[in-house]
Amino acid sequence: MSKRVFIKTYGCQMNVYDSARMADALAPIGFVPVDDPEQADLIILNTCHIREKAAEKVYSELGRLRRLKQRPAAAGGPVLLAVAGCVAQAEGAEILDRAPYVDMVFGPQSLHRLPEMIARVSRGAGQALETDFPVEGKFDLLPEASAPASGVAAFLTVQEGCDKFCTFCVVPYTRGAEFSRPAADVLAEAGRYAAAGVREITLLGQNVNAYHGAAADGGEWRLARLIAAIAEVPGIERIRYTTSHPTDMTEDLIAAHRDIDQLMPYLHLPVQSGSDRVLRAMGRRHSADDYRRLVDRLRRARPDLALSSDFIVGFPGESDADFQDTLDLAAEVEFAQAYSFKYSPRPGTPAAGAAQLDEAVKRDRLSQLQALLDAQQQAFNHACVGEDLPVLFDRPGRHPGQVLGRSPYMQAVHVNAPASVLGTVQGVRIISVAANSLAGTLKERAVA
Ligand code: 5AD
Ligand code: SF4
Numbered sequence: 001m002s003k004r005v006f007i008k009t010y011g012c013q014m015n016v017y018d019s020a021r022m023a024d025a026l027a028p029i030g031f032v033p034v035d036d037p038e039q040a041d042l043i044i045l046n047t048c049h050i051r052e053k054a055a056e057k058v059y060s061e062l063g064r065l066r067r068l069k070q071r072p073a074a075a076g077g078p079v080l081l082a083v084a085g086c087v088a089q090a091e092g093a094e095i096l097d098r099a100p101y102v103d104m105v106f107g108p109q110s111l112h113r114l115p116e117m118i119a120r121v122s123r124g125a126g127q128a129l130e131t132d133f134p135v136e137g138k139f140d141l142l143p144e145a146s147a148p149a150s151g152v153a154a155f156l157t158v159q160e161g162c163d164k165f166c167t168f169c170v171v172p173y174t175r176g177a178e179f180s181r182p183a184a185d186v187l188a189e190a191g192r193y194a195a196a197g198v199r200e201i202t203l204l205g206q207n208v209n210a211y212h213g214a215a216a217d218g219g220e221w222r223l224a225r226l227i228a229a230i231a232e233v234p235g236i237e238r239i240r241y242t243t244s245h246p247t248d249m250t251e252d253l254i255a256a257h258r259d260i261d262q263l264m265p266y267l268h269l270p271v272q273s274g275s276d277r278v279l280r281a282m283g284r285r286h287s288a289d290d291y292r293r294l295v296d297r298l299r300r301a302r303p304d305l306a307l308s309s310d311f312i313v314g315f316p317g318e319s320d321a322d323f324q325d326t327l328d329l330a331a332e333v334e335f336a337q338a339y340s341f342k343y344s345p346r347p348g349t350p351a352a353g354a355a356q357l358d359e360a361v362k363r364d365r366l367s368q369l370q371a372l373l374d375a376q377q378q379a380f381n382h383a384c385v386g387e388d389l390p391v392l393f394d395r396p397g398r399h400p401g402q403v404l405g406r407s408p409y410m411q412a413v414h415v416n417a418p419a420s421v422l423g424t425v426q427g428v429r430i431i432s433v434a435a436n437s438l439a440g441t442l443k444e445r446a447v448a
Contacts, residue, residue: 008043020145037065047085133176145192204241246291343362384411
């Protein structure tokens with residue numbers, strides 16, 4: 001009889017990719033994914049550490065799941081409980097101390113060891129803890145990534161980890177040193193995805209534009225070269241990549257936005273702050289003007305490029321004038337979309353020890369910045385009304401007869417159309433803007 005695994009994914013798209021790889025690693029030993037924890041024999045929490053109180057939230061979720069350890073045999077018997085991802089990496093043995101009923105704790109670099117850990121725990125050999133950064137790459141040891149079961153748009157991890165050590169960020173500690181997958185592996189995975197019906201690939205990495213993967217000719221490919229090669233894979237109509245660091249935005253990558261049709265005119269490029277003083281304290285390695293110049297170059301290469309960003313407000317030492325610099329930069333650049341956060345200290349990071357600004361100051365700055373960014377997003381969306389946009393339809397809508405897709409600029413677009421358009425790019429005349437999506441009508445002829 002097959003066993004069932006429930007994987008709960010928190011946080012970024014890389015965790016979504018990792019959860020899929022866990023399912024791939026478990027398939028050969030008989031596990032099928034289910035979407036109800038009550039039905040599962042194994043529950044994995046694939047956690048994220050980027051937000052405040054991440055670890056506390058995991059402990060309360062574990063507290064809720066604990067009763068499934070006492071499940072009677074007739075109802076499936078006790079569940080196996082695992083904590084994976086970045087909280088597992090950061091907390092390690094602490095989790096086994098505070099929640100001793102947990103069976104397995106493993107970091108993002110150890111998910112290929114999952115079958116071995118399950119065997120060990122099932123033998124009664126005690127809890128499993130795997131939070132090393134093994135020398136062997138997890139990608140070599142995992143089964144080939146299966147294409148998403150019903151995916152038109154898929155994530156593909158090409159790079160992992162980060163060597164930048166921004167002073168607020170846990171990623172270099174939880175995901176480890178920067179590592180790029182060999183280009184041939186990435187291309188093979190893209191080919192398998194395309195054969196399974198995937199039309200859009202988002203290349204993932206914590207610092208994706210630092211990509212420098214080994215190439216078959218013995219050299220190294222940067223991200224621009226990899227994108228050009230993926231653009232040649234038959235069936236792949238759209239390519240995106242995320243997340244990028246401004247200082248790795250090389251000339252060839254900017255040129256790729258001009259030259260490669262499949263590369264979508266949308267870029268997530270976190271700036272974090274508009275103040276040089278704060279950027280320096282954050283260890284970001286670029287100034288506000290460097291960012292402005294970079295945006296100019298990108299827009300010269302691809303005039304319709306839509307930009308998205310991340311901002312942190314209330315970093316230690318941020319003055320009113322510093323914050324005004326952030327508002328000024330945002331007002332100047334005009335983002336199509338952006339995320340903004342209040343700074344919150346992450347234990348073990350350099351900025352964590354510094355004196356904190358008042359919570360009320362942080363809250364006020366966040367609401368000011370968010371008001372500006374929301375208005376920019378609304379303006380961007382409204383400017384699309386009356387335009388014809390190519391939309392890749394990837395899911396049925398909530399109402400019968402409705403289908404949903406994405407514009408080149410990542411906006412959700414819904415139209416009334418037959419389900420036969422799913423998996424294809426169609427021209428859509430945008431007619432209105434709703435809270436989180438655009439509505440349109442299908443043009444008669446498909447556009448690429
Ligand atoms: N506090 C607030 N926001 C943070 N981010 C990362 N670390 C922190 C922190 N300690 C934000 C950054 C990053 C995004 C993924 O999360 O803006 O780009
Ligand atoms: Fe974190 Fe990004 Fe800075 Fe790396 S570049 S340390 S992932 S914020």
